Amino acid sequence: MENHSPTIDSSHEPSPLLNFVCATLADIKEVAGRMVNFVAAGQRCFALYGDVGAGKTTFTKYFIQHLNPDTVDVTSPTFSLVQIYKMSNGLPDLWHADCYRLKSQNEIEELGLEDAFSSSIVIIEWPNIIEKFLPRNTVKIYITTRPDNTRNIKIAAPAMEFL
Ligand SMILES: Nc1ncnc2c1ncn2[C@@H]1O[C@H](COP(=O)(O)OP(=O)(O)O)[C@@H](O)[C@H]1O
Ligand SMILES: [Mg+2]
Numbered sequence: 001m002e003n004h005s006p007t008i009d010s011s012h013e014p015s016p017l018l019n020f021v022c023a024t025l026a027d028i029k030e031v032a033g034r035m036v037n038f039v040a041a042g043q044r045c046f047a048l049y050g051d052v053g054a055g056k057t058t059f060t061k062y063f064i065q066h067l068n069p070d071t072v073d074v075t076s077p078t079f080s081l082v083q084i085y086k087m088s089n090g091l092p093d094l095w096h097a098d099c100y101r102l103k104s105q106n107e108i109e110e111l112g113l114e115d116a117f118s119s120s121i122v123i124i125e126w127p128n129i130i131e132k133f134l135p136r137n138t139v140k141i142y143i144t145t146r147p148d149n150t151r152n153i154k155i156a157a158p159a160m161e162f163l
Helices: 025-040 056-067 106-111 113-119 127-133
Strands: 017-022 045-049 082-085 094-098 121-125 139-145 151-156
Touching: 017 025, 025 056, 025 139, 025 151, 045 056, 045 127, 056 094, 056 121, 056 139, 094 113, 106 113, 113 121, 113 127, 121 127
Parallel strands: 045 121, 045 139, 094 121
Antiparallel strands: 017 151, 082 094, 139 151
16 A cells, blocks of 8 residues: 655645555555544544545444444445444444435434534544534545545544554
8 A cells, every 4th residue: 555645735734634545445444444543542523525435434334343343334324324333442432424315404413413523433424514513623534536446545634643
């Protein structure tokens, strides 16, 4: 896996940006594993940006499995909007949200997402509609598919020293 040294992308300043090129699912798994360091450092909210099929759910599956190896399957909570997973190691529950079908910001309240931000680990696919509700220190993960079908993963976080 190519691991480019951190680069600053002006559109996302002041967060530093780290860029990974992932040729295989194993590479995705490795990058998702690095997110565990963020959790260990107290980061609780992760937002995943990317088109349909980019690999947001795949990334989330590996992330959850790294945190709790007993987790068997992770699928997109497209209809339920939220799926809650028990964690091991005394970590709080993890909420996996998919806001693709979220119609209005009012639904965020109904889902209890705002409370989850303060009490749980939260990872969100299609976070755009709730962008302004995201905690300020949210770790933002941008996945794009390159022409050769490999994936580009960019990570923007308030602090990168945990990775
Ligand atoms: N290098 C790769 N990285 C991520 N996904 C890949 C890769 N190569 C193939 N895929 C496949 O692409 C699909 C991504 O789907 P999914 O994770 O559901 O995307 P999303 O949640 O962004 O819509 C999966 O079927 C996965 O196996
Ligand atoms: Mg998905």
